Amino acid sequence: MSTPTTYKRMVLASRPKGQVASDNFRLEEVPVPALKDGQILIRNHFLSLDPYMRGRMEETKSYAAPQPLNEVMIGGTVGEVVASKNPAFAVGSKVQGMLGWAEMGVSDGTMLRKIDTTHVPMSAYLGAVGMPGMTAWYGLTQIMRPKPGETIVVSAASGAVGSVVGQLAKFHGCRAVGIAGGAEKCAYVVNELGFDACVDYKAGNLTADLAKATPKGIDAVFENVGGAVFDACLAHMNPFGRIALCGLIAGYGGEPIPLKNVRSFLTMRLSLQGFIVSEHLELWPQGLTELEALVAIGKLKFRESIAQGLEAAPDAFIGLLKGKNFGKQLVKLV
């Protein structure tokens, strides 16, 4: 395969007012730059789409700088080195990095990680063996700290993070209960991923169904959603329950969703910890090794929802924010 002279990239054209729209993005075709000494050219095979990107599209105060306008949208990628002036990265190496919504990218090797695709497919490094998997691993092992016999609940249970949380909790000897949208996702969570139960929040009986699925109450929650789902969990917590707060996707539409059952924090002496997994890089080698091994032996399952081509990325991202994806949302770029 000869190296092309141009490649496509997607930039942020405007900041969303309320819901994200496709015209917040703009597709550009740009020349492949000449490499300087120390640089590598990477052909991206997969782009990861994740809810955190919605936050970056805003200009509000947050843990990270906003995505600049007219620049390549931020995003995790896996791909192959196609040209190299850096002895640490040979042509043909597989690498994981943050090269954004683009078919190609140039890197000097910092923040680029070589990956081994012998036992694990390349795309898994964007999911169960990547940031989503590490997010699950960190929240479960460092914040929720579940003991055998405890009940843990995870929202967005069929997603890239939630699916790993529940499977790891089962390995810890817990009762794992998921919350997901729709009968199909719930069936997958129980039958394929091995959760003990999954509550369909779209079925209209969230509170009663969650109570039925957690007869001994809830000891720890991995919260990906916020709003009514989080409130329902709070109402069923056991004393000294732990909550790992990872996401508030329900509030990404613009208006924040108020939390009603605040009093549970007091009456049940709950602890809550918001976290960003990229701030705990010292634990990544341990976590990723465990996750890679579990995927390699088939104990940690995952599912992908793959959009074809960079042009499809905006609609796939909008769908992700609405919960339309089923499993880790990727964009295939080759």
Place this chain on the structure above:
Amino acid sequence: MSTPTTYKRMVLASRPKGQVASDNFRLEEVPVPALKDGQILIRNHFLSLDPYMRGRMEETKSYAAPQPLNEVMIGGTVGEVVASKNPAFAVGSKVQGMLGWAEMGVSDGTMLRKIDTTHVPMSAYLGAVGMPGMTAWYGLTQIMRPKPGETIVVSAASGAVGSVVGQLAKFHGCRAVGIAGGAEKCAYVVNELGFDACVDYKAGNLTADLAKATPKGIDAVFENVGGAVFDACLAHMNPFGRIALCGLIAGYGGEPIPLKNVRSFLTMRLSLQGFIVSEHLELWPQGLTELEALVAIGKLKFRESIAQGLEAAPDAFIGLLKGKNFGKQLVKLV
């Protein structure tokens, strides 16, 4: 003083519907019981009124059993032993216990603590050197863990708990900012208690005034109130801020008050811990000794709001729930 043959007590007559009303209580006059072996008769000098009592008046699931109807209202007391069939408690001993809303009480000595009134006035054992002081000490030292130079904020800052939180934070080298209702309370918090600033939430500019008082943001919060005050704090938190959740007095009127700035927990990676100080009795000897010493040398100041006679207790309690008291609310019983 001869021992009387009857004494007065206040029982819970009915559970409040919304706001607490005086007719939720009933005053009774009952005979002083004869002591059995091992028992002590105590003449209570002071009764403590505290927001937690409001929670006990409800029948909802909480950390403690509800206050039973037609029984003496729960409450902390200090008093003097007036008759004893227990060799561990001589007549004339001063004791602190939970004898409730009553002029006298009988105890077998369990949960009764002998107090030393040589250097510290008896009533202080219901405030700065009692459960409120320990609540402040625990939240500050065990949950907020402030470092010198950090900014801490405490709501209900002129109250029995809040006043201790801020003074202890100053000893830890922090900037201490209070939130209180009204100019008089705020002046007391700054001028008498030595806080660096105090925001008057009744002045109508809570958000802007809090921002002005915390120019470097907020590193830790001791939350006694909830609702709009808590939301205002959340909007100004620094990354990795800690929140000790002690009370939600604003929600005690019946309707829970939703929390709006939930997203701050995620964007600022905050931790929140609800706590009940009576679950950490192992730390009381350390905390109370420190508090007693600080009061004895005049470094830890406190203020009391004293209602006269058991008959005045219901109105004083209703006033406490509305923030009408100024300092630790007590009822003088002798």
